[in-house]
Amino acid sequence: MAELPDKAEHFIDWYLEAVEVAGLTDKRYPVKGMNVWTPYGFQARRLLDGLMIRGIEASGSQAVEFPTLIPQTEFQKEKEHVKGFDAEVYWVTRGGATELDIPLVLRPTSETAMYPIFSIWIRSHKDLPLNVYQIVNTFRYETKMTRPFLRIREIHFFEEHTCQATDEAAAARCRSNLVTFQGIADALGLPFVANRRPEWDKFPGAYYSIALDLPVGGARTLQLGTIHHYRENFSRPYEIRYEDLSGEVKYVHQTTFGLSERLVGATVAFHGDRRGVVFPTSIAPFQVVIVPIISQTLGPVALDAARALAERLRARGVRVRVDDSEDRPGAKYYLWESRGVPLRIEIGPREAAAGTVTAVSRLGEKKSLGPGPLDELILQALADFDKALSAQAHATFRKCFSVAYRLEELKNSTTVRLVSWCGTEECGHQIEQAIEGAVLGVPEGPLPIDPGAPAECIACGKTQDTRWALAGRPL
Amino acid sequence: MAELPDKAEHFIDWYLEAVEVAGLTDKRYPVKGMNVWTPYGFQARRLLDGLMIRGIEASGSQAVEFPTLIPQTEFQKEKEHVKGFDAEVYWVTRGGATELDIPLVLRPTSETAMYPIFSIWIRSHKDLPLNVYQIVNTFRYETKMTRPFLRIREIHFFEEHTCQATDEAAAARCRSNLVTFQGIADALGLPFVANRRPEWDKFPGAYYSIALDLPVGGARTLQLGTIHHYRENFSRPYEIRYEDLSGEVKYVHQTTFGLSERLVGATVAFHGDRRGVVFPTSIAPFQVVIVPIISQTLGPVALDAARALAERLRARGVRVRVDDSEDRPGAKYYLWESRGVPLRIEIGPREAAAGTVTAVSRLGEKKSLGPGPLDELILQALADFDKALSAQAHATFRKCFSVAYRLEELKNSTTVRLVSWCGTEECGHQIEQAIEGAVLGVPEGPLPIDPGAPAECIACGKTQDTRWALAGRPL
Numbered sequence: 001m002a003e004l005p006d007k008a009e010h011f012i013d014w015y016l017e018a019v020e021v022a023g024l025t026d027k028r029y030p031v032k033g034m035n036v037w038t039p040y041g042f043q044a045r046r047l048l049d050g051l052m053i054r055g056i057e058a059s060g061s062q063a064v065e066f067p068t069l070i071p072q073t074e075f076q077k078e079k080e081h082v083k084g085f086d087a088e089v090y091w092v093t094r095g096g097a098t099e100l101d102i103p104l105v106l107r108p109t110s111e112t113a114m115y116p117i118f119s120i121w122i123r124s125h126k127d128l129p130l131n132v133y134q135i136v137n138t139f140r141y142e143t144k145m146t147r148p149f150l151r152i153r154e155i156h157f158f159e160e161h162t163c164q165a166t167d168e169a170a171a172a173r174c175r176s177n178l179v180t181f182q183g184i185a186d187a188l189g190l191p192f193v194a195n196r197r198p199e200w201d202k203f204p205g206a207y208y209s210i211a212l213d214l215p216v217g218g219a220r221t222l223q224l225g226t227i228h229h230y231r232e233n234f235s236r237p238y239e240i241r242y243e244d245l246s247g248e249v250k251y252v253h254q255t256t257f258g259l260s261e262r263l264v265g266a267t268v269a270f271h272g273d274r275r276g277v278v279f280p281t282s283i284a285p286f287q288v289v290i291v292p293i294i295s296q297t298l299g300p301v302a303l304d305a306a307r308a309l310a311e312r313l314r315a316r317g318v319r320v321r322v323d324d325s326e327d328r329p330g331a332k333y334y335l336w337e338s339r340g341v342p343l344r345i346e347i348g349p350r351e352a353a354a355g356t357v358t359a360v361s362r363l364g365e366k367k368s369l370g371p372g373p374l375d376e377l378i379l380q381a382l383a384d385f386d387k388a389l390s391a392q393a394h395a396t397f398r399k400c401f402s403v404a405y406r407l408e409e410l411k412n413s414t415t416v417r418l419v420s421w422c423g424t425e426e427c428g429h430q431i432e433q434a435i436e437g438a439v440l441g442v443p444e445g446p447l448p449i450d451p452g453a454p455a456e457c458i459a460c461g462k463t464q465d466t467r468w469a470l471a472g473r474p475l
Numbered sequence: 476m477a478e479l480p481d482k483a484e485h486f487i488d489w490y491l492e493a494v495e496v497a498g499l500t501d502k503r504y505p506v507k508g509m510n511v512w513t514p515y516g517f518q519a520r521r522l523l524d525g526l527m528i529r530g531i532e533a534s535g536s537q538a539v540e541f542p543t544l545i546p547q548t549e550f551q552k553e554k555e556h557v558k559g560f561d562a563e564v565y566w567v568t569r570g571g572a573t574e575l576d577i578p579l580v581l582r583p584t585s586e587t588a589m590y591p592i593f594s595i596w597i598r599s600h601k602d603l604p605l606n607v608y609q610i611v612n613t614f615r616y617e618t619k620m621t622r623p624f625l626r627i628r629e630i631h632f633f634e635e636h637t638c639q640a641t642d643e644a645a646a647a648r649c650r651s652n653l654v655t656f657q658g659i660a661d662a663l664g665l666p667f668v669a670n671r672r673p674e675w676d677k678f679p680g681a682y683y684s685i686a687l688d689l690p691v692g693g694a695r696t697l698q699l700g701t702i703h704h705y706r707e708n709f710s711r712p713y714e715i716r717y718e719d720l721s722g723e724v725k726y727v728h729q730t731t732f733g734l735s736e737r738l739v740g741a742t743v744a745f746h747g748d749r750r751g752v753v754f755p756t757s758i759a760p761f762q763v764v765i766v767p768i769i770s771q772t773l774g775p776v777a778l779d780a781a782r783a784l785a786e787r788l789r790a791r792g793v794r795v796r797v798d799d800s801e802d803r804p805g806a807k808y809y810l811w812e813s814r815g816v817p818l819r820i821e822i823g824p825r826e827a828a829a830g831t832v833t834a835v836s837r838l839g840e841k842k843s844l845g846p847g848p849l850d851e852l853i854l855q856a857l858a859d860f861d862k863a864l865s866a867q868a869h870a871t872f873r874k875c876f877s878v879a880y881r882l883e884e885l886k887n888s889t890t891v892r893l894v895s896w897c898g899t900e901e902c903g904h905q906i907e908q909a910i911e912g913a914v915l916g917v918p919e920g921p922l923p924i925d926p927g928a929p930a931e932c933i934a935c936g937k938t939q940d941t942r943w944a945l946a947g948r949p950l
Contacts, residue, residue, distance in 0.1 A: 026592060026595075028592065028595055029541070029542055029588075029591075029592060030546050030548075030549060030591060031542060031544055031546060031579065034542035034543075034544060035542070036539065036540070036541050036542070036592055037539055037540035037541075038539060039537035039538065039539055039607065042537075042538045042539055042540055043538070045540075046538065062514035062517075063514065063517045063518070063521065064511065064512055064513060064514055064517055065511070065512035065517055065520075065631075066504070066511050066512075067504055067506060067509035067510070067511070067629050068509075068543075068612060068614075068629055069506055069509060069565075069614075069629070071505050071506060073505075074505060086571070087571040087572065088570075088571055089570075089571065090544075090567045090569070090570050090579075091567065091568065091569040091570075092565045092566065092567050092568075092581065093566065093567075093568045093569060094565070094566040094568060095563075095564075095565050095566075095616030096561070096562040096563055096564065096616045096618075097562065098616075104506065104565075106567065113504075116504075116505060117501060117503065117504060117511055120501075120503055132514065137543060139543075139544075141570030141571050141573075143571075154542050154543055154544070156540075
């Protein structure tokens with residue numbers, strides 16, 4: 001029951017151990033970077049999938065599923081894209097004992113699987129917009145150190161692909177995706193910044209890329225997802241064209257929106273503490289754990305009360321677990337805290353008789369509930385927990401940023417930095433060298449903290465056309 | 476708007492065209508046997524997944540997900556199993572430009588992915604039973620002609636894997652799986668026979684295999700799924716052991732239960748007719764389509780009524796679509812019939828004024844509903860449709876079987892045949908030669924028709940220990 005490593009000092013060690021003690025994944029599968037989703041981890045993932053599905057379908061997207069394997073010939077049609085992925089794809093070269101004529105790629109992402117079919121589906125302006133998404137696994141032959149949920153070789157992936165009639169419609173879809181993501185992030189209690197990535201760091205083949213970044217302590221950031229505007233960069237090589245109202249044949253403008261199991265990792269990384277994982281109720285496999293305090297002398301009254309309460313809560317749609325194992329209460333508290341359950345309900349024999357319970361939130365708030373309608377009071381406590389978690393997260397978030405005015409200040413940054421930047425690649429690279437990280441880009445919408453008007457470029461000192469950019473160290 | 480090919484005469488042509496006109500899948504993906512799930516087909520599949528998930532979780536199974544790729548070394552541990560799959564697996568041999576030291580197999584099924592981990596998870600009798608399932612895609616390098624949903628190279632697959640303390644507990648899990656499947660089949664309106672496969676046709680590595688077979692016209696059958704008892708055949712090579720109450724270390728007994736997207740194909744194949752697909756309401760992407768009859772003179776009253784009715788139905792949980800396109804009503808009727816929508820609601824301007832509608836079920840029953848609570852009446856009509864579909868299916872099912880008393884009768888069988896069989900492999904092969912198909916096995920539970928007591932073996936004439944077996948031509 002030792003505490004985890006210090007999160008601020010030893011973030012990666014802390015993260016790995018938090019994931020481990022929560023039992024979200026099993027890393028002992030005999031292929032590096034390909035982990036097993038345990039029943040507990042899978043539940044969180046399924047709930048996350050539900051958030052993504054409801055969010056994207058509300059914005060008018062339909063689910064599809066394209067094959068996992070992509071012929072080499074299709075994969076190589078868009079040149080920038082191939083260059084970006086060539087070194088990190090898995091190749092299927094044999095079927096049974098037969099060498100395949102055309103090797104197949106395990107999809108690293110599905111542009112090259114989908115777009116040949118889009119070119120058949122789309123004929124006329126009546127076929128637009130085409131908004132489809134899929135939730136599938138993707139594969140990357142990752143050569144760096146792997147980390148559960150964050151850097152892996154088989155990735156549970158959400159990808160929307162859309163075709164729009166015009167550049168403006170595609171830009172509007174990107175903005176709509178940002179609104180959808182805001183809803184998902186809110187449900188997870190996660191603040192974020194949407195950064196327009198610099199030219200040299202955009203997605204291979206994109207016209208522009210907006211990345212959704214989360215600070216996770218120090219200057220470290222985690223990319224939670226991306227929204228890309230492709231313009232005609234893929235529709236030209238894949239010949240996705242439509243006839244407009246006047247009969248003219250045009251190329252579609254495309255967008256994509258990608259999220260992944262990283263959101264599970266981000267939730268762990270951002271909300272977790274010395275005792276382990278903290279789940280928001282939206283994706284908590286159990287929202288409530290009830291621990292009856294069994295008494296030899298007073299009989300099973302607490303256990304009966306626990307089970308009856310659990311049934312009432314289930315009828316209200318609450319995911320609840322009664323821990324009636326033979327372990328000591330202290331061991332149970334530790335277990336369910338490390339696994340991130342938002343609310344623990346303790347019932348002793350006297351409480352059972354009085355119709356009260358003790359509620360302890362995962363943020364440490366303890367209070368007595370009842371007598372009265374316990375299911376109502378617990379629903380309220382869950383809502384309060386989410387509000388408190390979100391408030392705590394936003395307070396932490398604001399402390400994750402500070403302004404840097406000179407390149408030398410960037411060296412040992414203990415926060416993500418706001419820097420005034422002229423926008424050139426040359427100055428960008430100077431900033432990246434100084435912080436030993438990356439220019440995350442220029443935020444879309446409000447800045448995470450208010451630094452006033454941008455001043456001279458931190459690298460070249462120019463004052464014209466400068467803007468605030470974020471610099472940090474992506475994990 | 477031509478009718479489809481005759482189902483009885485040209486079953487495969489009919490099936491392919493029914494799938495095609497319904498738009499359930501797109502076969503134009505540039506890898507043979509790997510098809511695209513369109514939005515419409517994906518909806519049916521998602522609803523089917525829901526049936527499987529609710530069924531198996533009600534029987535105490537938990538969702539997990541194991542990696543797609545299996546190292547060659549693990550894959551080859553159980554000898555019969557490897558022999559069964561060696562010729563039909565895809566091999567990943569390269570990552571980026573690197574030849575992999577140990578090639579990886581794309582899972583054809585997950586025994587060899589899961590069981591090394593089960594051997595870590597299971598230590599004591601307290602860890603049993605272990606009942607877990609996953610819904611994932613599996614891969615087979617199919618060399619025969621492929622068919623959508625029926626014989627493909629990337630398969631949407633449901634697989635439960637369990638570990639039990641004893642042989643009897645494993646047999647009981649198999650029976651429980653059969654009950655679960657009965658629930659799924661009932662929801663699809665599909666009758667079936669559970670056949671204990673003959674020794675020479677069981678799953679590679681199984682102790683016994685129970686296959687769930689559906690007759691689909693003539694002597695043809697479709698295997699809908701399987702339930703296997705493995706005994707210790709995998710737990711020995713994978714060393715999955717537990718300590719029992721007395722401290723003795725034993726091997727677990729294992730079972731599996733497999734279903735797949737074939738259930739979508741089976742639903743099409745069994746219920747479909749000259750006009751196309753017929754979906755039961757359980758997996759119909761749209762349960763109701765409303766066709767307003769737009770009138771130039773009477774204005775949009777029918778369209779308004781259609782939309783209002785759709786909203787009321789949605790509030791009751793009905794999946795409903797209003798077809799307000801500019802096509803002629805006849806074209807709309809044809810479209811939604813071919814796509815299998817259980818109930819069509821037509822609303823003309825006069826009906827809209829009178830608060831009535833015309834309801835036409837996909838089985839051809841036409842009646843006027845209302846005035847009155849139309850949502851209630853439509854819910855009732857949907858329930859009636861399912862009942863009628865199931866009754867029709869069971870009547871058809873009984874006609875799919877007949878008894879054969881002599882081998883010569885098997886040659887041009889126009890039904891699946893019940894034959895009295897001594898149980899030997901030699902006689903089994905004679906039966907298979909005669910019917911130009913397979914001995915499906917001995918049914919578990921009641922026979923599909925009542926042929927009286929088994930007589931002498933159809934092949935050798937022995938009368939001792941004979942039993943009724945089914946023989947047919949598996950697709």
